[in-house]
Amino acid sequence: xxxxxxxxxxxxxxxxxxxxxxxxxxxxxxxxxxxxxxxxxxxxxxxxxxxxxxxxxxxxxxxxxxxxxxxxxxxxxxxxxxxxxxxxxxxxxxxxxxxxxxxxxxxxxxxxxxxxx
Amino acid sequence: xxxxxxxxxxxxxxxxxxxxxxxxxxxxxxxxxxxxxxxxxxxxxxxxxxxxxxxxxxxxxxxxxxxxxxxxxxxxxxxxxxxxxxxxxxxxxxxxxxxxxxxxxxxxxx
Numbered sequence: 001x002x003x004x005x006x007x008x009x010x011x012x013x014x015x016x017x018x019x020x021x022x023x024x025x026x027x028x029x030x031x032x033x034x035x036x037x038x039x040x041x042x043x044x045x046x047x048x049x050x051x052x053x054x055x056x057x058x059x060x061x062x063x064x065x066x067x068x069x070x071x072x073x074x075x076x077x078x079x080x081x082x083x084x085x086x087x088x089x090x091x092x093x094x095x096x097x098x099x100x101x102x103x104x105x106x107x108x109x110x111x112x113x114x115x116x117x
Numbered sequence: 118x119x120x121x122x123x124x125x126x127x128x129x130x131x132x133x134x135x136x137x138x139x140x141x142x143x144x145x146x147x148x149x150x151x152x153x154x155x156x157x158x159x160x161x162x163x164x165x166x167x168x169x170x171x172x173x174x175x176x177x178x179x180x181x182x183x184x185x186x187x188x189x190x191x192x193x194x195x196x197x198x199x200x201x202x203x204x205x206x207x208x209x210x211x212x213x214x215x216x217x218x219x220x221x222x223x224x225x226x227x
Binding site for chain 1: 160213
């Protein structure tokens, strides 16, 4: 079964450093997402991406965050200057169609656990 | 404000003891209610999507139902391998995101 793959699985970084989390979405999918989950809390939406641009973003997704699809297969989340409160599991997800399209499914990766020290 | 709540927060069942998990939502323009399973340290694994009140979906020991205000995930004769956190999420018309509830942590004891 096709799956969303994420790297690294775990990263420890110093506060203030830049981090790039990488994802390979399912190959025929057109919509890409990043969510995060702080330990013990809900899964929260960060950003959605379609046709090489952001289609929606949350209040969490401020200027320190950026997303990119640098080639035909990868989708990245960059955090420019990490803070302690950025420590969380970051999930990449993809779907073939828009969230609200009938029959559409969002598939999630296994996550990248980011620890900021 | 859009809200998704789940109850109970945690549920402990004996193997074979059937039960139901609840997901209540207050969302304008609901367009899909999703159930996911999440194992510790892993990503959400898709289970079901429901679109309209009265709809039901089944997969092995799980059955999901939807009303206008809530959804239930019924677990029939659970096994220890059903132990996980079950997440409910909702989609909205014209929005490219889903809103997750806090989850129900299910433990099935042999």
